[in-house]
Amino acid sequence: MKPAYGKEGIRVKESIQDRMTLIVIYILLSIILLLVLYPLIFVVSASISDPLTVSRGEMWLFPKDLSFIGYELVFANKEIWTGYANTLLYTLVGTAINLVMTIFAAYPLSRKDFAGRNVITAYIVFTMFFSGGLIPTYLLVKNLGMINTMWALIIPGAVSVWNIIIMRTFFQTSIPNEIQESASIDGCSNMQTLWRIVLPLSMPIIAVMILFYSVGHWNSYFNALIYLNDRDKYPLQLFLREILIKSQVDQMAGSMDLSVQKHLMEAEAIKYAIVIVANLPVLLLYPFLQKYFVKGMMIGALKG
Template sequence: MYRSLSTDRVFDFINNGLLLIVIGMILFPLLFVVSASISDPNLVNMGQVWIWPRGITFEGYQRILHNNEIWMGYLNSIVYTVLGTLLHLVVLLPCAYALSRKELMGKKLIMWYFLLTMMIGGGLIPTYLLVKQLGMLNTIWSMVIPGVVGAWDILVAKTFFQQNVPDPLVEAAKVDGASYFYIFLRVALPLSLPIIAVMSLFHGVGLWNQYFNALIYLNDDSMYPLQLVLRKILVTQEMRSENLSSSAIQGEALAAQARIASILKYGVIVVSSLPLLIAYPFLQRFFLKGALVGSIKE
């Protein structure tokens, strides 16, 4: 007995130790970004900042506050995310509810009509040409309509309705003469808050984070979502100095520009991830639920 206890302890020690290393490796870059965003950029660039901020300054955040492009991107992203999530629910929920009713004729065929698109699709070019032909290029619709709902979402929401809207309740309402519209709105929807939460969260995060559709469908800077503005700052690094500062100083030295670019860089990472980072601990159980309902095989 003594021996098995001690090997148990060795096991725990090694297991927890390895886990701590993994957690450290995941946490370190996150902490560094936050610290670098409030540290003196020169110290950051010289590799003097590790985990704790040094030479604390909020210059980066001040510049972000006064940067119109970032604010505009933020606003656009909020509009696309809210509108896109609403559309998502409006298309998804009625469809999933209808599919959950067993008296629906041709249910199997309709389900396959949706599921088939998971395996085969037109691909990038035919989809782009269609969006173009529909006149959606450079409109808000190109941001919210393509990808508004996927076959997987339908499958998951349908399963939810089947499991969580008690049949006797629906039948009773029908005996009372309620229509399907009424039952959907007054019986099924009030019972489906968990699936609404999960679906909105996942779709909302997806919309907030996506850049590729904006890259191919939008060409007007004033419509760019935050992610495309970030792409300019972080990836292509094409922010011009007059954009970096509202009070662009003529003849600003190159070194100073690099300094600004650097402090802005870590600041925008924090600012753009802020909504999710704040919400995440509170919403974690919904996210987990979503990750799991999404994995239930029918």
């Protein structure tokens, strides 16, 4: 156990109670780490193991009887690649629109010289607790002619009230008002102040917003299920949902009909393989933005 030091560099002797507390903390964190890692390791191992071995419960952690049939079937399925391309498009376009809308909403609300900002904030927050519901939203999207288009997945959720509050709080607490006043004295307009002063100093919160919105778009499937009719426009998560449902139906049929056992094993292999393929971009992105993610959550907890 390393010795603790005070603010002046003086060695502080740790008590037995402090050491016991640290030991308990380390044990709890280790247990939580195992609980989080086990499902991930299991899915990865199951995706490269023989599906029959997995279905029998003989594989519980590490790969057994290596088999890549799941990935072969996934990569041979054209609909999977179509869904992957659609999801990537929806995520990029949707995140860009979300980011622009959030900045343009949060920045004015963070300015003390913006008249009526408290009233507008109250109206915006009101929508977090009360909404029109699914049917009015569907009728609105239909009347706007967005049914069976990518805009039905992007425009209704173009901005998040929670993210507006987080970004507004960041502007208020992290961007000194004196800097904006100096820019105004030097002749900068509000847009120039935002573009040249505020945004370059707000890269951490921008990274947080990109992570929030991109993960939301990447994992979304319900709006596509409601608004899209053309399979060529389906996102990846909707194809994944179909595979999972079909696998469950085949499993019920397989208990009575032996002829579908092979198809059931293939569906089981595809299920694990597509989970890895679908979530790999997020798993690769998150470690690089983790510190910004935590900081963004702390910013949102501050009083605005």
